[in-house]
Amino acid sequence: MEKIVKLHDKEFRTLIPEAEIDRAVSELADKLNADYRDRPTPLILGVLNGAFMFASDLVKKLDFNPELSFVKLSSYCGTGSTGKVSELIGLKNNLEGRHIIVLEDIVDTGESMEHLLKSLEGHRPASVEIATLFFKPRAFRKDFAVKYRALEIGNEFIVGYGLDYNELGRNFRDVYVAVG
Ligand code: 5GP
Numbered sequence: 001m002e003k004i005v006k007l008h009d010k011e012f013r014t015l016i017p018e019a020e021i022d023r024a025v026s027e028l029a030d031k032l033n034a035d036y037r038d039r040p041t042p043l044i045l046g047v048l049n050g051a052f053m054f055a056s057d058l059v060k061k062l063d064f065n066p067e068l069s070f071v072k073l074s075s076y077c078g079t080g081s082t083g084k085v086s087e088l089i090g091l092k093n094n095l096e097g098r099h100i101i102v103l104e105d106i107v108d109t110g111e112s113m114e115h116l117l118k119s120l121e122g123h124r125p126a127s128v129e130i131a132t133l134f135f136k137p138r139a140f141r142k143d144f145a146v147k148y149r150a151l152e153i154g155n156e157f158i159v160g161y162g163l164d165y166n167e168l169g170r171n172f173r174d175v176y177v178a179v180g
């Protein structure tokens with residue numbers, strides 16, 4: 001059933017119900033199970049804050065034993081010509097030789113994921129793949145592979161299931177889209 005919610009100044013309506021998200025997360029878990037079952041302890045890196053709910057639901061559906069850790073990309077305005085800089089914080093594990101699966105809530109243009117991938121490559125992991133809950137194929141502008149995508153959407157702005165509008169809406173079990 002369609003529902004309208006208000007966050008700050010904006011109204012949102014139901015776009016993807018909980019059951020559909022759950023199905024897509026299960027399908028993604030099946031792919032990871034097939035691809036990682038026989039590898040030495042994969043390391044799952046969830047990207048906070050957005051991926052917390054996705055990570056929580058996904059790891060319950062895995063039938064191999066990963067390590068699980070979280071990182072955060074903090075954006076700040078650098079001085080001079082560099083403009084916006086992203087710094088990866090919270091990385092504690094030794095990544096060298098590890099098979100890493102990055103869990104993201106959404107890949108839009110791919111800009112922030114590109115920063116993250118560059119930071120990870122410096123640690124010489126054995127492999128890095130991206131598993132994203134949402135992917136916006138029409139907005140994506142980069143050339144790295146986004147191998148695991150649970151759901152593809154258009155260029156609309158969505159909230160819920162971890163994703164926020166100015167920090168609200170992350171707790172919703174369904175996903176909503178801005179109205180108008
Ligand atoms: P990108 O760097 O790929 O353009 O954007 C990635 C980040 O922008 C995401 O991690 C997320 O924080 C934010 N973002 C992009 N699209 C959406 C959206 O539709 N809804 C929300 N809530 N955040 C989005």
Ligand code: MG
Pocket residue numbers: 047048049050051104105106
């Ligand atoms: Mg994010």
